[in-house]
Amino acid sequence: MEELLERLLEECRPATGQGRVADYIPELAKGNPEALGVYVIGSEGKHSWAGDCRQKFTIQSVVKPILLLQALLDNGPDLVQKRVGVEATGKPFDAINAGERALDSGHINPMVNMGAIVMCTLIRGGSYEERFQRLLGLTRQLAGDNEIGVDEAVYQSEKSHGSKNRALAYLLKSNGLLEDSVEEVLDCYFRACSIQVDCRALAHIGAVLSNRGRLPVSNERVFPAPLARYVNAILMTCGMYDGSGEFAIRVGVPAKSGVAGGIMAVVPTRMGIGIYAPALDQKGNSLGGIQLLEQLSKALYLSIF
Numbered sequence: 001m002e003e004l005l006e007r008l009l010e011e012c013r014p015a016t017g018q019g020r021v022a023d024y025i026p027e028l029a030k031g032n033p034e035a036l037g038v039y040v041i042g043s044e045g046k047h048s049w050a051g052d053c054r055q056k057f058t059i060q061s062v063v064k065p066i067l068l069l070q071a072l073l074d075n076g077p078d079l080v081q082k083r084v085g086v087e088a089t090g091k092p093f094d095a096i097n098a099g100e101r102a103l104d105s106g107h108i109n110p111m112v113n114m115g116a117i118v119m120c121t122l123i124r125g126g127s128y129e130e131r132f133q134r135l136l137g138l139t140r141q142l143a144g145d146n147e148i149g150v151d152e153a154v155y156q157s158e159k160s161h162g163s164k165n166r167a168l169a170y171l172l173k174s175n176g177l178l179e180d181s182v183e184e185v186l187d188c189y190f191r192a193c194s195i196q197v198d199c200r201a202l203a204h205i206g207a208v209l210s211n212r213g214r215l216p217v218s219n220e221r222v223f224p225a226p227l228a229r230y231v232n233a234i235l236m237t238c239g240m241y242d243g244s245g246e247f248a249i250r251v252g253v254p255a256k257s258g259v260a261g262g263i264m265a266v267v268p269t270r271m272g273i274g275i276y277a278p279a280l281d282q283k284g285n286s287l288g289g290i291q292l293l294e295q296l297s298k299a300l301y302l303s304i305f
């Protein structure tokens with residue numbers, strides 16, 4: 001496996017040069033566009049890796065499945081689905097999803113910003129600080145890393161350049177989809193996006209989702225199997241923004257990307273994969289990362305289709 005990862009890494013490195021590092025959050029512009037790393041955790045617990053896989057970066061939208069999981073654990077699927085739908089929007093992650101009709105919960109899903117912002121309100125807790133701490137606790141458990149914390153510089157950068165997310169949150173509020181204080185909810189969302197991870201952490205989260213809610217090796221259950229089905233299904237249809245259809249054809253597994261260059265991929269019953277390659281395509285997905293996953297999927301017959 002290591003040899004295969006090394007070979008694919010070298011083959012895919014040139015693709016990173018065709019992408020661009022996100023800069024709409026100024027702190028993210030510091031990412032090295034040439035970085036490329038991959039980490040795989042198999043269902044039997046074997047770890048394999050290559051490249052810049054211990055480089056730290058912020059989780060960004062890869063936190064969305066964890067927000068969804070925490071909301072599902074706290075409320076159950078029926079209530080969560082009433083508040084945020086499950087259909088692909090076919091639009092970018094930060095689209096203003098309101099047309100002629102008033103915005104309703106069926107027009108958003110947990111993998112776009114509007115849905116993820118509502119997810120913050122569905123986490124149980126006496127304060128938003130407590131809600132965020134519970135989310136961080138779940139992230140640490142899923143990632144198998146108790147040291148995980150927030151990148152303060154990225155958090156401040158997101159907070160002070162978050163006009164679009166504020167617009168989305170106020171739109172949710174004016175349509176009755178968000179009751180709490182916009183600033184408090186967004187603070188939780190910005191901090192969630194700024195959680196610092198590496199490829200190993202993403203692979204571990206993917207491995208738990210692929211293992212239907214059980215930790216690799218110890219087999220300890222973190223969440224019930226039906227919730228893995230719920231999350232993986234939404235990752236398959238909506239996880240790669242408005243590039244999810246093409247990703248389903250090219251790679252064929254549930255996955256979530258983030259604008260810092262991370263991708264967490266779930267190969268049901270087989271493995272979790274963590275990727276880091278911050279140069280993005282026009283849809284905000286890691287360019288080298290998708291190419292590497294495509295090659296890996298071909299080599300190991302990973303597509304579920």
Ligand code: GLU
Pocket residue numbers: 059060061062093094113158165193257258259260284
């Ligand atoms: N924090 C980013 C935002 O809300 C996350 C976007 C992403 O990774 O898709 O704009």
